[in-house]
Amino acid sequence: MGKTVAEKIFDAHRVDNPAGDIYVIGLDAVFCHEITTPVAINDLAARGKDRVFDPSKIMAVIDHVTPAKDSKTAMQGKILRDWARRHNITNFFDIGRNGVCHALFPEKGFVRPGYTIIMGDSHTCTHGAFGAFAAGVGTTDLEVGILNGVCAFRYPRSMRIEISGQLPEGVFAKDLILYVIGQLGVNGATDCVIEFAGPAVESMSMESRMTLCNMAVEAGATCGICYPDMTTVDYLWTFIEKEFETPEAALASYRKWLPDEDAAYEKVLRFDAGDLCPMVTFGYKPDNVRPVSGMDKTPVDQVYIGSCTNGRIEDLRVAARVLAGNRINDSVRGIVSPATPEIYRKALDEGIIATFMDAGFCVSNPTCGACLGMSCGVIAEGEVCASTTNRNFYGRMGKGGMVHLMSPATAAATAIAGHITNSALFEE
Amino acid sequence: MQAFGGKVLFLDRSNINTDEIIPAKYLTEISKEALKPCLLEDLNLEGFDPSKDIYGRQVVVTRANFGCGSSREHAPWALEVNGIRMVIAESYARIFRQNMFNCGMLAIELPAETIDRLFMEFAGPDTEIYADLEAGRLQVKSPGKQADIAFSISGFDRELVAAGGWVEYADARYQAAR
Ligand code: SF4
Numbered sequence: 001m002g003k004t005v006a007e008k009i010f011d012a013h014r015v016d017n018p019a020g021d022i023y024v025i026g027l028d029a030v031f032c033h034e035i036t037t038p039v040a041i042n043d044l045a046a047r048g049k050d051r052v053f054d055p056s057k058i059m060a061v062i063d064h065v066t067p068a069k070d071s072k073t074a075m076q077g078k079i080l081r082d083w084a085r086r087h088n089i090t091n092f093f094d095i096g097r098n099g100v101c102h103a104l105f106p107e108k109g110f111v112r113p114g115y116t117i118i119m120g121d122s123h124t125c126t127h128g129a130f131g132a133f134a135a136g137v138g139t140t141d142l143e144v145g146i147l148n149g150v151c152a153f154r155y156p157r158s159m160r161i162e163i164s165g166q167l168p169e170g171v172f173a174k175d176l177i178l179y180v181i182g183q184l185g186v187n188g189a190t191d192c193v194i195e196f197a198g199p200a201v202e203s204m205s206m207e208s209r210m211t212l213c214n215m216a217v218e219a220g221a222t223c224g225i226c227y228p229d230m231t232t233v234d235y236l237w238t239f240i241e242k243e244f245e246t247p248e249a250a251l252a253s254y255r256k257w258l259p260d261e262d263a264a265y266e267k268v269l270r271f272d273a274g275d276l277c278p279m280v281t282f283g284y285k286p287d288n289v290r291p292v293s294g295m296d297k298t299p300v301d302q303v304y305i306g307s308c309t310n311g312r313i314e315d316l317r318v319a320a321r322v323l324a325g326n327r328i329n330d331s332v333r334g335i336v337s338p339a340t341p342e343i344y345r346k347a348l349d350e351g352i353i354a355t356f357m358d359a360g361f362c363v364s365n366p367t368c369g370a371c372l373g374m375s376c377g378v379i380a381e382g383e384v385c386a387s388t389t390n391r392n393f394y395g396r397m398g399k400g401g402m403v404h405l406m407s408p409a410t411a412a413a414t415a416i417a418g419h420i421t422n423s424a425l426f427e428e
Numbered sequence: 429m430q431a432f433g434g435k436v437l438f439l440d441r442s443n444i445n446t447d448e449i450i451p452a453k454y455l456t457e458i459s460k461e462a463l464k465p466c467l468l469e470d471l472n473l474e475g476f477d478p479s480k481d482i483y484g485r486q487v488v489v490t491r492a493n494f495g496c497g498s499s500r501e502h503a504p505w506a507l508e509v510n511g512i513r514m515v516i517a518e519s520y521a522r523i524f525r526q527n528m529f530n531c532g533m534l535a536i537e538l539p540a541e542t543i544d545r546l547f548m549e550f551a552g553p554d555t556e557i558y559a560d561l562e563a564g565r566l567q568v569k570s571p572g573k574q575a576d577i578a579f580s581i582s583g584f585d586r587e588l589v590a591a592g593g594w595v596e597y598a599d600a601r602y603q604a605a606r
Pocket residue numbers: 064100101102121123307308309367368369371372389390
């Protein structure tokens with residue numbers, strides 16, 4: 001019987017198999033941020049286990065609330081910073097160099113096909129875009145990852161989503177993943193790894209693939225995976241050029257992480273990308289999804305463009321295309337947060353920041369901030385936010401607030417109109 | 429091994445997410461105790477009042493996909509510091525379930541019909557449930573009624589609970605593994 005991608009990665013990383021389908025696997029990288037790691041650091045210290053398994057395999061960033069907004073968040077940053085110094089963790093990104101973890105770490109070249117990665121953050125699944133197994137874990141798993149470089153998982157079950165055709169003009173990876181979550185439901189992929197395959201995925205940029213994999217967890221999946229190809233190699237090339245003679249050689253090596261033809265899947269879902277339209281969520285669950293046209297005229301108070309889902313340069317470019325020459329509606333507050341300093345810099349150089357400012361947007365620094373309702377754009381009770389983030393849970397961006405998830409194009413068009421609407425990029 | 433059980437808090441809804449169990453704004457806390465008054469503060473459930481309904485409960489009985497959303501282990505901790513060390517549900521989000529056992533607590537899964545039965549026959553303020561881990565049985569008691577329900581958890585999960593959680597278990601075994 002052939003193997004899925006996750007099965008190949010698990011078999012190659014197996015350290016122990018303590019019971020039944022429980023595998024303890026070795027980790028290639030442990031990612032850390034200042035919300036879930038300080039508790040792990042304190043707990044390890046309290047147990048007399050203030051150690052790290054390999055400082056070169058640990059990457060840490062302060063991203064959720066930065067600059068610190070109060071004494072408590074300042075202390076979280078301090079605990080992480082002191083720990084990184086104490087253990088010689090050189091890949092530590094503090095203010096000035098910090099950005100949203102799932103945008104920053106790929107940009108720094110920390111993810112490779114076939115890698116195993118954990119982080120105390122549910123959207124760690126984003127990194128599966130590179131053909132890696134990357135999973136969000138809780139603090140205790142994170143502690144053991146830091147301490148011993150291992151993590152226990154059930155031997156993965158996989159499902160495969162085959163997307164034929166190409167996305168129509170004005171329809172994006174975000175619309176595609178919202179549609180998929182709507183089909184699967186919020187626990188339709190629990191304990192499963194989702195492989196995204198087919199021409200629509202093959203023609204996507206790495207940024208779009210990350211958007212796709214980012215929201216796999218919203219259907220309950222452990223990880224989303226895209227197959228490594230030349231797009232993956234090109235993205236990684238500056239980081240791997242010493243390892244391989246040519247990009248082709250790199251690809252040949254990474255092909256070992258493709259699934260076998262006779263691999264077994266729990267479920268295979270097929271659809272044509274050409275049939276899709278821009279999507280938006282309407283309730284407090286990410287599977288409450290419908291076409292944007294079905295929500296037309298829903299007024300919003302704030303529009304937020306950013307996050308690990310859609311705060312990358314490609315997202316800002318699309319939003320700027322929609323915004324160019326327009327002003328946002330007087331009834332709307334617009335906030336954009338480029339996800340990393342590099343993205344911010346590119347957006348400046350390309351005139352995108354100017355477009356946002358001319359349209360009336362506030363440009364914030366790279367941070368998670370408003371996405372989880374902690375800073376830089378928290379909404380008031382009863383307010384509505386059109387957002388390019390990934391969660392619409394009750395109170396997610398502020399107690400008593402409503403969040404509608406959508407693509408950057410739809411968010412930009414919504415900012416101009418003052419209510420949810422399709423962008424001009426999409427023609428019905 | 430510690431005993432698991434006590435009075436039950438019935439939460440009659442599926443997909444209760446970790447933002448509802450412990451809102452993100454409390455993630456700035458670096459001690460578990462600080463989470464105590466904030467448990468289920470934002471739960472979207474008709475008739476539920478966190479300031480009155482949680483006190484004195486040791487068990488949560490709920491529906492499907494409990495603990496979905498963010499990976500925050502603050503969710504099981506917020507339960508733990510309120511004395512709730514056992515959750516019984518139809519199913520869980522993967523990370524939440526793992527976090528419970530990693531902390532040495534119990535996340536028990538029962539079939540939908542059994543959960544239905546618990547809600548229909550036993551939902552009320554005086555119901556108590558106790559787990560016998562060795563026998564794999566749950567004793568359900570409410571005034572004038574009782575039931576004995578089988579459950580199973582894996583041998584590995586049982587070992588985690590016995591070891592007091594994953595950190596101790598793993599550090600004893602895998603320090604030299606790599
Ligand atoms: S941007 Fe939002 S979803 Fe992404 S890591 Fe930050 S808080 Fe989590």
